[in-house]
Amino acid sequence: MQQDLRRNIALVRQKIARAARLAGRDPAQVTIVAVTKTVTPDVAALALQEGLAHLGENRVQELLHKQEKLSGLPAVWHLIGHLQTNKVKYLPGKVALVHSLDSWHLAREISRRFQAAGEVCRALVQVNVSGEKSKHGFAPGEVADFLAAARELPALELCGFMTMAPLVDEAEEARPVFRQLKTLAACWQADHPALDLSILSMGMSNDYEVAVQEGSTMVRIGSAIFGWNGFGQC
Numbered sequence: 001m002q003q004d005l006r007r008n009i010a011l012v013r014q015k016i017a018r019a020a021r022l023a024g025r026d027p028a029q030v031t032i033v034a035v036t037k038t039v040t041p042d043v044a045a046l047a048l049q050e051g052l053a054h055l056g057e058n059r060v061q062e063l064l065h066k067q068e069k070l071s072g073l074p075a076v077w078h079l080i081g082h083l084q085t086n087k088v089k090y091l092p093g094k095v096a097l098v099h100s101l102d103s104w105h106l107a108r109e110i111s112r113r114f115q116a117a118g119e120v121c122r123a124l125v126q127v128n129v130s131g132e133k134s135k136h137g138f139a140p141g142e143v144a145d146f147l148a149a150a151r152e153l154p155a156l157e158l159c160g161f162m163t164m165a166p167l168v169d170e171a172e173e174a175r176p177v178f179r180q181l182k183t184l185a186a187c188w189q190a191d192h193p194a195l196d197l198s199i200l201s202m203g204m205s206n207d208y209e210v211a212v213q214e215g216s217t218m219v220r221i222g223s224a225i226f227g228w229n230g231f232g233q234c
């Protein structure tokens, strides 16, 4: 199993490096978040052993569970899935970055809970670039107002943007979505020079090479590392 994992991670790293070089970028600008939602804490621990420091979960309870099991290991935890406001109270002290900030209501609750805990929550604004009804996130046209309003929230630190591309057969088809977010992010950054909005979380197992070519700084990868079906099937 560890051999498969090692091989998968090496392959992902190679592909990121190739995609970055194609775009004239430094591969070191791309952080891999290993998405552990389908594997046990033991397997997540193997990923840490293989040098992947960043782990992503899409559910709060699962994140807390794995974190407890892996306590003592140097993992950086990311919450990448839709966050319900009633779960925010569990997060202070537990998460390095929330990728899925997708409503004003949620932003206010995050700031309220983290402020009460004497902490600041780092978060990415999730943008529904493709406009699919099934996807969470702000419409691109809503983001400017949100960024302006969020300045009132003392315990929320916005660090950039996240998007999920539509599920398509060919990764190429996702390219316009990534390109659009990169362009929009540059505009939003220009409007808010006091913020550092440099993180772009985009790209998953089936489309991360294209995402890196288009400027992704954080890829969220599950199945290409841990296998699509059991283990090592890729």
Ligand SMILES: *Cc1c(COP(=O)(O)O)cnc(C)c1O
Binding pocket: 035, 037, 058, 080, 081, 164, 204, 205, 206, 220, 221, 222, 223, 224
């Ligand atoms: C599951 C998940 C991923 C990883 O998906 P893979 O296709 O397995 O790489 C990335 N982002 C989010 C939000 C997810 O829920």
